[in-house]
Amino acid sequence: MAPDRRRMIIEAATKSFSLFGYKATTMDQVAKLANVGKGTIYTFFKNKEELFEEIISTLVKEMIAEAESVIKPDMPFTENVHQALYRILEFRSQHQLMIKLVQEEKEMGTLAVSEKLQHVENEIIAYLKQKIEAGIAKGSIPPADSEIVSFLLLKMYIALVSDWEKHHEPLTSRQIADIMKGFLLKE
Amino acid sequence: MAPDRRRMIIEAATKSFSLFGYKATTMDQVAKLANVGKGTIYTFFKNKEELFEEIISTLVKEMIAEAESVIKPDMPFTENVHQALYRILEFRSQHQLMIKLVQEEKEMGTLAVSEKLQHVENEIIAYLKQKIEAGIAKGSIPPADSEIVSFLLLKMYIALVSDWEKHHEPLTSRQIADIMKGFLLKE
DNA sequence: ATTTGACTAAATTAGTTTTCTGGTCAAAAC
DNA sequence: GTTTTGACCAGAAAACTAATTTAGTCAAAT
Numbered sequence: 336m337a338p339d340r341r342r343m344i345i346e347a348a349t350k351s352f353s354l355f356g357y358k359a360t361t362m363d364q365v366a367k368l369a370n371v372g373k374g375t376i377y378t379f380f381k382n383k384e385e386l387f388e389e390i391i392s393t394l395v396k397e398m399i400a401e402a403e404s405v406i407k408p409d410m411p412f413t414e415n416v417h418q419a420l421y422r423i424l425e426f427r428s429q430h431q432l433m434i435k436l437v438q439e440e441k442e443m444g445t446l447a448v449s450e451k452l453q454h455v456e457n458e459i460i461a462y463l464k465q466k467i468e469a470g471i472a473k474g475s476i477p478p479a480d481s482e483i484v485s486f487l488l489l490k491m492y493i494a495l496v497s498d499w500e501k502h503h504e505p506l507t508s509r510q511i512a513d514i515m516k517g518f519l520l521k522e
Numbered sequence: 523m524a525p526d527r528r529r530m531i532i533e534a535a536t537k538s539f540s541l542f543g544y545k546a547t548t549m550d551q552v553a554k555l556a557n558v559g560k561g562t563i564y565t566f567f568k569n570k571e572e573l574f575e576e577i578i579s580t581l582v583k584e585m586i587a588e589a590e591s592v593i594k595p596d597m598p599f600t601e602n603v604h605q606a607l608y609r610i611l612e613f614r615s616q617h618q619l620m621i622k623l624v625q626e627e628k629e630m631g632t633l634a635v636s637e638k639l640q641h642v643e644n645e646i647i648a649y650l651k652q653k654i655e656a657g658i659a660k661g662s663i664p665p666a667d668s669e670i671v672s673f674l675l676l677k678m679y680i681a682l683v684s685d686w687e688k689h690h691e692p693l694t695s696r697q698i699a700d701i702m703k704g705f706l707l708k709e
Numbered sequence: 710a711t712t713t714g715a716c717t718a719a720a721t722t723a724g725t726t727t728t729c730t731g732g733t734c735a736a737a738a739c
Numbered sequence: 740g741t742t743t744t745g746a747c748c749a750g751a752a753a754a755c756t757a758a759t760t761t762a763g764t765c766a767a768a769t
Contacts (some may be wrong), residue, residue, distance in 0.1 A: 340712090362762060363714095372713035374764080383762065457689075483701065489612070490681040491674060499673065502644075506670075514670070521708035527743090547732060551744095557742035561733080692721065 341379045343369040349390050353431040356439040357387060357448050384447055391451045393459045394432060401426050402462065412475035413519050416466060417512040420488060423459055424496050460485045476519050488515065528566045530556040536577050540618040543626040544574060544635050571634055578638045581619060582645045588613050589649065599662035600706050602701040603653060607675065610646055611683050647672045663706050675702065 347368035351360040362383060366373040380386040402419040410418075427433045440448045463485035470476045495511050534555035538547040549570060553560040563624035567573040589606040597605075614620045627635045657663045682698050 361760080363760095368713090373762090374713050375711085376762065378711075389570065483686075483693075483697075487678060487681065487701070490685065491678065494674065494677040499670075503669070510670075512673070517708045519706055520682065521704040548729080550729095560731090561744055562742085563743080564732070564749090 336458050340371055340375055344371060344376055344379060344386070345390060348386055349432065352387070352390065353435055356435050358439065358443065359446050387447060387451065389455065394430070395455055398423055398426050399462055412470045413516045414512065416470070416519065417515050419466065420463070421508055421511070424492055456489070460489055463488055491515065491518070527558055527562055531558060531563055531566060531573070532577060535573055536619065539574070539577065540622055543622050545626065545630065545632050574634060578641065582642055583602065585610055585613050585646070586649055599657045600703045601699065603706065604702050606653065607650070607679050608695055608698070611679055643676070647676055650675055676703065678705065
């Protein structure tokens with residue numbers, strides 16, 4: 336019972352953000368959930384937003400770890416990029432916190448939430464970029480501006496996985512992989 | 523001075539929608555601007571939304587005409603697709619009514635506006651699809667699912683023209699054309 | 710030295726009143 | 740007889756106000 340207060344707070348906040356979103360989570364609630372006085376939270380985090388930031392940063396790490404876990408060195412490069420990206424978007428669409436934040440951004444346009452989601456997107460692109468550059472260096476794919484390619488890859492995937500389904504039958508992972516392979520191997 | 527009342531109404535409404543958006547345009551205002559009794563509007567249009575629909579439908583026609591106007595038969599197919607798409611997005615970003623509607627959707631989420639913008643997007647995709655199918659038939663580009671290709675083309679272009687600029691130096695028309703050419707010619 | 714929760718200023722929400730607006734229709738204009 | 744009109748209405752939205760909530764602080768407790 337020498338509770339790592341910091342950990343308790345983060346756990347409580349994560350739970351509450353996932354359940355109610357950023358705005359609807361109060362610091363009193365987090366304190367109560369964490370079995371901690373409200374003031375204690377402020378000994379670890381400057382304010383609500385910094386606490387949020389910490390949690391998002393953890394989320395990004397989990398996301399990248401998920402992506403890394405599906406990479407198989409004996410598979411073709413493009414297949415691995417596809418698997419990684421696909422896993423990231425799956426994570427995004429299955430993780431409670433992500434679901435809640437995306438919903439909150441759409442429905443209430445909370446500024447802090449928009450900023451953090453943008454940050455997550457930037458991190459994903461940075462991760463992809465690093466993979467793409469490795470692929471180019473190894474000759475697995477033709478040289479190209481890695482920033483543009485990474486950016487487009489993510490946008491294309493989101494379009495195919497999320498937007499497409501609004502008016503069409505969902506595409507299979509295989510179909511998406513083939514489209515992306517064509518895109519990556521060309522020019 | 524045998525005023526085509528219908529035309530007057532449409533002109534007034536277009537002006538007002540462009541200036542104030544859909545929600546902030548009142549039927550009284552349109553009537554006054556059109557020098558017409560309010561009731562008269564309702565002899566031509568069932569309600570506000572139908573009037574809006576008529577205007578959007580005109581806008582789409584203008585947009586397609588713009589796209590057609592930049593197509594040069596002696597140019598390569600992919601170049602023409604690029605020019606057409608580029609022109610459409612330019613139209614979109616320069617046309618007062620479009621600017622206002624996009625803004626209104628983002629800021630207030632007006633339902634009728636979202637629906638109409640979605641409609642515009644569908645029309646653009648349908649237009650592209652028809653071009654793509656012609657290109658495939660003529661052997662200018664490899665066979666592929668024309669619906670997916672059109673959908674992705676538009677999404678890619680919007681990402682490159684609008685989203686990219688939020689965090690990067692704008693891309694030149696040439697760069698965009700090259701990316702798209704690679705995408706269209708492959709697989 | 711650390712933790713706490715009562716406290717406060719500022720923001721948000723809830724409740725109420727007022728104003729506005731899409732649509733109608735009886736009367737006026739043609 | 741047909742078309743046009745604007746006063747009118749019910750319901751929606753805005754404005755206003757009162758009441759509540761909340762992020763963050765800090766003197767006291769541990």
